Amino acid sequence: MRTQVAIIGAGPSGLLLGALLHKHGVDAVVVEQRSPDYVLGRIRAGVLEQVMVDLMDEAGVGARLHREGLVDEGFVLAFGGQSHRIELKRLTGKTVVVYGQTEVTRDLMDARAAAGLPTVYEAEDVAIHDFEGTAPFVTFRKDGVAQRLDCDFIAGCDGFHGVCRASVPADRIQTFEKVYPFGWLGILADVKPISHEIVYANHERGFALASLRSPTRSRYYVQCPLDDKPEDWSDARFWDEFARRLPADLAGKLVTGASFEKSIAPLRSFVAEPMRFGRLFLAGDAAHIVPPTGAKGLNLAAGDVGLLSRALAEHYRERSSAGLDDYSRRALARVWKAERFSWWFTTMMHLFPENGAFGARMQIAELDYLMSSEAMQTAVAENYVGLPL
Structure with a gap:
């Protein structure tokens, strides 16, 4: 097989890159080690920044998002037994859209299939070769048969544990990491949400988050120890603990019911530099991870592939390498700003027992100052709705 761009990974970043390249007239083959059902079964966040929405529109797959997505003009911070609202639209003129990552993936997957674009699922033993040279290629096995995909460029959209970053020699890459000493226990339940806007709660027992997928489906989280299962x-234990971490006005609106998904996610911050190695470009979780506080993961990945798709289109349209040469610098500039915001938001909202009573008081002082300063609220809102490409 031969293509212009080999995309490793059929998650939302790989599929979005493929859709954008198709709109630019650039050929791409997507190679994914898992099945379509497995990819769609991964439960992830669902708060989309304007950049992400714009890229979905650019790719021609935004119709259902606009029809079914829930537009939020603000979000709620709960602390000290009270609820406070950050007015995103008033402060920035922008909003966010609540639309599950599973639905984003489904829209991209369906559009790719409808256009007849090649995607190889359940590819085994995927490996990338000669990406530092002029003729990179990908090998894998499909249905027991060895395959080779020759290409001009490789886009590593295969996640934190994928083969692409792991294939880079250790002396060519630098990584930065912070692992947080707790996780998020999350549930999905078909119950009415306590709020149509997302709620972030700071409490002496630990952090809590109230999100939603629809007017009848809620996604709730509580901070928990990493060794919990x-x-x-x-x-019953979850609902009791979740309610205890909410102010009375919100706890009184809580509707409980049976959960149909329950999992614990660890929190980490991670960045790999650079994001280009010859003809290999990393994007999304292959290059960086943020804690879910602030919902930056999917949006950062979209920013990466937005920059990369334009750079690749420029290369083929104008025979210019300027965008490709500047991709890593531009992407990392956005990544580190988002890492900073996610780290700050996580530090402000979660229980860190090792920081003691002084640390807890500092969190409340920070939150009090935030709600008394429109300048600080504006800075938070600008980061929350997403920085421009």
Whole structure:
């Protein structure tokens, strides 16, 4: 097989890159080690920045998003037993859209299939070769048969544990990491959300988050120890703990019910530099991870592939390497700003027992100052709705 761009990974970043390249007239083959059902079964965040929405529109796959997505003009910070609102639209003129990552992936997957664009699922033993030279290629096995995909460029959209970053020699890459000493226990339940806007709660027992997928489906989280297991948490235990971490006005609106998904996610910050190695370009979780506080992961990945798709289109249209040469610098500039915001938001909202009573008081002082300063609220809102490409 031969293509212009080999995309490794059929998650939302790989599929979005493929859709954008198709609009620019650039050929791409997507190679994914998992099945379509497995890819769609991964439960992830669902708060989309304007940049992400714009890229979905550019790719021609934004119709259902606009029809079914829930537009939020603000979000709620809860602390000290009270609820406070950050007015995103008033402060920035922008909004965010609540639309599950599974639905984003489904829209991109369906559009790719409808256009007859090549995607190889359940590819085994995927490996990338000669990306530092002029003729890179990808090898894999499909249905027991060895395959080779020759290409001009490789886009590594295969996640934190994927083959692309792992194929870079250790002396060519530098990584930065912070692992947080707790996780998020999350549930999905078909119950009415306590708020149509996302709620972030700081409490002496730990952080809580109230999100939603639709007017009848809620996605709720509580901070928990890393060694907890989902089976340790019955639905009754979760609902009791979640309610205790909310102000009375929100706890009084809580509707409980049976959960149909329950999992614990660790929190980490991670960045790999650079994001280009010859003809290999990393994007999304292959290059960086943010804690879910602030919902930056999917949006950062979209920013990467937005920059990369334009650079690749420029290369083929104008025979210019300027965009490709500047991709890593531009992408990392956005990445580190988002890492900073996610780290700050995580530090402000979560329980860190090692920081003691002084640390807890500092969190409340920070939150009090935030709600008394429109300048600081504006800075938070600018980061929350997303920085421009």
